[in-house]
Amino acid sequence: MKKRRVGMVYFEIERCKGCGFCVEFCPSGILRFSTTYNEKGYHYPVAEHPEKCTGCNNCGLYCPDYAIWGEASEDNPE
Amino acid sequence: MSKEKHPLSDYLREDRMPHMWCPGCGIGIAVSAFLNALKQSRYGQDDVVLVSGIGCAGRVAGYVKLDSFHTTHGRAIPFAEGLKAASPKTKVVVFSGEGDLMSIGGNHFIHAGRKNMSITILCVNNLNYAMTGGQVSPTTPAKAITATAPFGSFCQPFNLPFIAEAAGAVYVARWTVFHVRQLQKAILEAIHKKGMSFVEIISPCPTLYERRNQMGTALSRMNFYRENTVIKNGASTKDAVMDLDKPFIVGKFVDDDSKLTYLEAMNEYYDTTFSCDANYHTYTGSKI
Amino acid sequence: MKAKLDGVLTGVHYMDGDQAACEGALAAGCRYIAGYPITPSTETVERFAQRIPCVGGIFMQMEDEIASSIAIQGAVWGGAKAMTVTSGPGFSLMMEHIGYAIMTETPCVFVDVQRGGPSTGLPTMPSQSDLMQARWGSHGDYDLIALCPNSPQECFDLMICAFNFSERFRIPVMFMMDECIGHMTEKVVIPHPDDIEITPRRYTAKRPQDYLLYGPCDDLVPEMPEIGKGYHFHITGLTHDERGYPDMTVDAQHRLIHRLIHKIKNYKNGIVMVEADDLDNAEVVVLSFGITSRIADRAIIDAKNSGIKTGKIRLKTIWPFPDELVKNVSQKARAIVVPEINAGQIVREVERAATDRCRIISVPHYGGGVHRVETIYDAIIEGAKVE
Numbered sequence: 117m118k119k120r121r122v123g124m125v126y127f128e129i130e131r132c133k134g135c136g137f138c139v140e141f142c143p144s145g146i147l148r149f150s151t152t153y154n155e156k157g158y159h160y161p162v163a164e165h166p167e168k169c170t171g172c173n174n175c176g177l178y179c180p181d182y183a184i185w186g187e188a189s190e191d192n193p194e
Numbered sequence: 195m196s197k198e199k200h201p202l203s204d205y206l207r208e209d210r211m212p213h214m215w216c217p218g219c220g221i222g223i224a225v226s227a228f229l230n231a232l233k234q235s236r237y238g239q240d241d242v243v244l245v246s247g248i249g250c251a252g253r254v255a256g257y258v259k260l261d262s263f264h265t266t267h268g269r270a271i272p273f274a275e276g277l278k279a280a281s282p283k284t285k286v287v288v289f290s291g292e293g294d295l296m297s298i299g300g301n302h303f304i305h306a307g308r309k310n311m312s313i314t315i316l317c318v319n320n321l322n323y324a325m326t327g328g329q330v331s332p333t334t335p336a337k338a339i340t341a342t343a344p345f346g347s348f349c350q351p352f353n354l355p356f357i358a359e360a361a362g363a364v365y366v367a368r369w370t371v372f373h374v375r376q377l378q379k380a381i382l383e384a385i386h387k388k389g390m391s392f393v394e395i396i397s398p399c400p401t402l403y404e405r406r407n408q409m410g411t412a413l414s415r416m417n418f419y420r421e422n423t424v425i426k427n428g429a430s431t432k433d434a435v436m437d438l439d440k441p442f443i444v445g446k447f448v449d450d451d452s453k454l455t456y457l458e459a460m461n462e463y464y465d466t467t468f469s470c471d472a473n474y475h476t477y478t479g480s481k482i
Numbered sequence: 483m484k485a486k487l488d489g490v491l492t493g494v495h496y497m498d499g500d501q502a503a504c505e506g507a508l509a510a511g512c513r514y515i516a517g518y519p520i521t522p523s524t525e526t527v528e529r530f531a532q533r534i535p536c537v538g539g540i541f542m543q544m545e546d547e548i549a550s551s552i553a554i555q556g557a558v559w560g561g562a563k564a565m566t567v568t569s570g571p572g573f574s575l576m577m578e579h580i581g582y583a584i585m586t587e588t589p590c591v592f593v594d595v596q597r598g599g600p601s602t603g604l605p606t607m608p609s610q611s612d613l614m615q616a617r618w619g620s621h622g623d624y625d626l627i628a629l630c631p632n633s634p635q636e637c638f639d640l641m642i643c644a645f646n647f648s649e650r651f652r653i654p655v656m657f658m659m660d661e662c663i664g665h666m667t668e669k670v671v672i673p674h675p676d677d678i679e680i681t682p683r684r685y686t687a688k689r690p691q692d693y694l695l696y697g698p699c700d701d702l703v704p705e706m707p708e709i710g711k712g713y714h715f716h717i718t719g720l721t722h723d724e725r726g727y728p729d730m731t732v733d734a735q736h737r738l739i740h741r742l743i744h745k746i747k748n749y750k751n752g753i754v755m756v757e758a759d760d761l762d763n764a765e766v767v768v769l770s771f772g773i774t775s776r777i778a779d780r781a782i783i784d785a786k787n788s789g790i791k792t793g794k795i796r797l798k799t800i801w802p803f804p805d806e807l808v809k810n811v812s813q814k815a816r817a818i819v820v821p822e823i824n825a826g827q828i829v830r831e832v833e834r835a836a837t838d839r840c841r842i843i844s845v846p847h848y849g850g851g852v853h854r855v856e857t858i859y860d861a862i863i864e865g866a867k868v869e
Binding site for chain 3: 239
Binding site: 126135136 | 200201217227412
């Protein structure tokens with residue numbers, strides 16, 4: 117069975133202030149802004165293609181608000 | 195989507211989130227870089243004390259789950275020096291802004307370099323006094339508009355890496371918050387140096403600086419950093435000048451911690467001076 | 483707790499007040515001084531710099547007084563007992579950090595060897611004109627403790643009180659010397675460490691998970707956490723809640739400032755130290771402190787020889803002010819004479835505390851010297867007159 121590096125992206129949407137860094141800097145381009153608002157009135161990120169997440173955590177490094185992060189797991193079979 | 199803990203949740207005061215920084219402010223990114231570096235470092239969470247001054251970056255102390263001190267305006271460095279002197283085993287990190295560290299605290303900064311007290315200084319430079327509404331700071335580029343320079347600043351700004359090197363810092367680097375991974379590595383290196391290490395962190399202030407200077411959103415500023423920074427490790431700090439809209443250099447400029455720190459120099463000197471005195475012991479701290 | 487052997491220079495010495503203050507600090511356990519040279523206080527740090535390598539501590543000469551006054555607070559949180567030493571202009575620079583020590587409840591000692599002012603004034607000459615500054619110099623409302631020695635011996639003795647008060651109440655203590663006392667050389671007897679009582683720091687014994695930084699405390703003085711022990715506490719000069727987190731509300735401000743003031747007010751009786759003589763039948767009472775009290779002593783003797791029943795109050799504690807004592811005295815005596823080397827600072831406190839039936843006679847001196855005995859004597863004679 118072929119193994120490939122697969123990740124998960126997590127959100128804490130109420131912390132988001134909608135700067136868009138994660139959407140812009142996700143290397144896999146899997147994020148987009150929500151159409152709805154969080155409690156503070158910001159569009160927050162949603163994963164449009166969560167299956168493409170590599171768990172690189174670039175979003176986590178770029179998020180100034182600790183509202184998104186990625187985690188990699190090694191053992192997800194395709 | 196199943197929710198797990200943020201990877202930095204052990205190091206953040208999550209009960210204080212969301213924090214008070216504006217949308218698109220880079221301070222949060224700088225804090226992530228610092229905490230990630232700390233997690234990778236040889237220091238445990240109880241080995242490190244964080245000291246901040248006043249201002250937006252001064253609030254960092256209130257959001258990290260470390261023994262942390264939010265001191266007075268400009269005085270984070272002497273506070274850190276006192277703490278380090280009393281407790282040499284503690285790793286002391288100063289995290290503050292350029293207005294705090296380089297204007298009101300500028301004299302403390304250069305003297306920290308002279309003394310070479312073993313502290314790490316992380317300076318978030320957002321090119322203006324943000325907490326008070328965006329006034330001219332020591333690093334505001336010439337011609338930039340601020341609240342107190344409504345027609346543009348006519349003074350030349352400080353070049354912080356140049357000052358840091360001249361003052362005697364053993365490690366000097368500059369990165370923007372766009373360079374998250376390089377920044378993290380630089381902080382990791384800086385906190386392991388003995389002596390005064392310095393990392394300048396260029397950050398957007400979209401609410402005030404970028405808005406007044408019609409530089410667009412925080413995101414467009416991040417893209418400006420991406421396109422207009424030149425990575426030049428080992429460059430002369432003289433060349434690290436920042437103009438209003440021209441490219442500027444980032445990188446590691448100074449890395450030589452061979453000189454003695456304040457406490458090392460003191461001990462080496464006194465070990466000889468008092469070698470015959472039975473009461474003398476090498477200084478290891480003054481905890482009661 | 484007894485003093486540590488290595489800091490105490492037990493014996494009979496001949497030293498000046500500045501040096502005695504240094505010895506007092508060492509005996510009290512002070513192992514960190516940050517200072518900046520300024521006349522007439524420098525002898526204290528010079529002696530400390532000389533003594534400290536073999537006692538086991540550190541002296542740091544800082545870039546200015548502002549740095550000194552915050553570096554000591556860093557050292558305190560780093561685990562040391564610490565103080566800074568200065569004179570008028572430097573004391574002015576330190577004001578913000580007195581407020582920081584109040585707000586963060588950092589036990590430390592500020593020594594001000596007073597000289598003539600304002601501004602550079604009279605660098606080498608005496609004054610007692612920083613007393614209101616010591617009380618009110620930092621912005622905002624607070625209460626603190628200020629002590630005022632009148633001899634080199636007392637520079638030693640009261641310095642130990644200063645450190646003990648600072649630890650007991652978690653407060654900055656102002657040690658208000660004057661140039662004369664600082665530069666006066668006299669016999670100083672330093673006792674054996676076993677005879678010196680030291681108040682230990684109020685470190686908490688609670689586990690981090692059970693501990694609240696400013697949690698409820700019977701005497702309004704919370705226990706201190708130690709760095710590096712997992713408390714991960716946050717100290718701020720902002721108005722804060724029980725956890726130490728910033729809390730910008732009227733309610734938080736009220737609770738915090740009320741506690742900071744009352745932790746001193748409620749225990750005032752244990753802080754106020756005065757030397758009082760012949761108050762019961764006194765017609766006139768002389769209230770003085772510092773070097774002025776020693777001149778007043780002569781005037782009191784002369785007045786007694788002239789047949790005037792003269793009492794004496796000498797303040798060792800300037801702040802908090804002994805309101806009750808002054809009030810009681812004012813109900814019996816005809817007049818209270820207040821000589822001081824300033825334009826009239828403590829006399830205002832006397833006027834505030836005293837009842838209307840008693841005359842208050844201010845005997846000011848603008849500084850640069852001390853009162854003549856006759857000046858105080860004449861004021862006593864004036865006070866003894868029946869109107």
